Amino acid sequence: MQGLMQDWPLTCDKIITHAKINHPEREIVSRQVDGSITRTNYGEVHDQARKLSSALQKRGIKLGDRIGTMAWNNARHLETWYGLIGIGAIYHTLNPRLFPEQLKYIVTHADDRMIFLDLTFVSLLETNQSAMPGVQNFVIMCARAEMPETTLRGALCYEDLIDEGDGDVHWGGFDENTACGLCYTSGTTGNPKGVLYSHRSNMLIGMTAAMGGALGATGSDVCLMVVPMFHANAWALTFTGPMAGMKLVMPGPMMDGKSIYELLEGEKCSFSAAVPTVWLMLLNYLEESGNKLPHLSRVLIGGSACPRAIMETFDKDYGVQVIHAWGMTETSPLGTVSHIEPEIAHLPYEEQLSYRLKQGKPPLIVEMKITDDAGADLPRDGQAYGTLKVRGPAISKAYFGGEGGDILDEDGWFDTGDVASIDPLGYMQITDRSKDVIKSGGEWISSIDLENAAVGHPAAAECAVIGMPHPKWDERPLLIVVLKDGETATAQNFKDFLVGKIAKWWMPDDVVFVDDIPHGPTGKISKLDLRKTFKDYVLPTV
Ligand code: AMP
Secondary structure, eight states: OOOOOOOOOOOTHHHHHHHHHHOTTOEEEEEOTTSOEEEEEHHHHHHHHHHHHHHHHHTTOOTTOEEEEEOOSSHHHHHHHHHHHHTTOEEEEOOTTSOHHHHHHHHHHHTOSEEEEOGGGHHHHHHHGGGOTTOOEEEEOSOGGGOOOOOOTTOEEHHHHHHHOOSOOOOOOSOTTSEEEEEEOOOSSSSOOEEEEEHHHHHHHHHHHHSTTTTOOOTTOEEEEOSOTTSGGGGGHHHHHHHHTOEEEEOTTOOSHHHHHHHHHHTTOOEEEEOHHHHHHHHHHHHHHOOOOSSOOEEEEOSSOOOHHHHHHHHHHHOOEEEEEEEOGGGSSEEEEEOOOHHHHTSOHHHHHHHHTSOBBOOTTOEEEEEOTTSOBOOSSSSOOEEEEEESTTSOSSOGGGTTSOOBOTTOOEEEEEEEEEOTTOOEEEEEETTTOEEETTEEEOHHHHHHHHTTSTTEEEEEEEEEEETTTEEEEEEEEEEOTTOOOOHHHHHHHHBTTBOGGGSOSEEEEOSOOOBOTTSOBOHHHHHHHTTTOOOTTO
């Protein structure tokens, strides 16, 4: 027997329409490429998006077409997403930090028909456009007066394009499983692979992220959306924001500590989301300037493990609650969230912190388990660690174009490539990426745990750990450190600092100091590049 409820497909056009009807005046504040601040609201974003949809339709863009966006977080970028979504075209976010070869590959692989870009990226795309023959128009997201001289093919000014439209367009009306957005993983091996979100999966992840057990988003929140829209589906905030009616503050290209502080303070932000590197820059700025964070109540940290020092400093010095979360492009991306649940609420601070520093528990729409190398399930005892597998309605079942073949096992589980444990309370903890874990004497050392312990050293700005070959132990850890400006420290200082914070046999065999640690396109430490840099290095213990 079928239920007698209405057939109301979960298509994402309904999100911005809801925002237009129910909280049209709520603001979207954007930092532009030139540093200036502009303001609009959900009502205007909706109207602009409808005009854009009709302009695109007149130019022949239709259901299923892929359109690239290479842009910072700003209101025009949001309008573009919804303008595409409404008519069933697909936003394809392009990460400007990708190597040109990867960029050319993904634009061609996705067969993008147009690319929307911020002024910042004009010359990058001018240089590479000849390898993107399928792109008919490059739309520069600027005001008419800012339109530059450019050799970009079919160059259009965003404002002119919008004016071609009249807003008379039919949105939605297609199946909720229709493709909605495309984001390529930055994959350290092989070509990037396209993760293709559906309207249904975006709607579900947006609602899931809004829940109290996740971000707890409400219309009273002011959200500084630092996580770039080109990173892992913008952590669902482009959907959660207009669903919940959060005022959104978009930082554009400026993500240094001072600029982030100015927006947090100036716009009275209550909530924000970013990777640990951004928070480290902010905390360093606050330490130097002596400024405080009177309005901020909580921050979401994910993308890499949250170091203990960040959580403690936010807690103790600024009264800001850190919500640690794990996810990946393939999980839309919210996979787990770490919250203080009743079972740990009574624990002393240090003990509670050890739970909060784990990556946390999955929401309803994510199932999770760990398995050994043979694929057998491992116990949830907090001790056993193995391959982390997930499944659910907002998790990839294949990559765009069938690249990579079958990515699910026969029971529908997706192998995340992460190694993790799950404790009896259900909190998952990432040990490492499976390829970064250090195999020493048949046991595993977590490079993440070592990095997080080492970065607590007062002189450390950033730390990375990689496994180096060792004839007796197979691999041993090498700690690589960037010191804060003006600080000095020796290898022995770091080793002394780590005593008591890590298992004895985890002690790095050496500590080296560098000016800079390489990062990948989504801001994560690039272990691949570090391994290349240190390929001829020999540990003193060899
Ligand atoms: P991406 O698809 O680029 O977002 O990368 C996803 C990967 O980032 C995951 O598979 C993890 O290895 C890593 N990651 C994301 N969040 C966390 C976290 N909170 N702690 C540790 N690793 C994380």
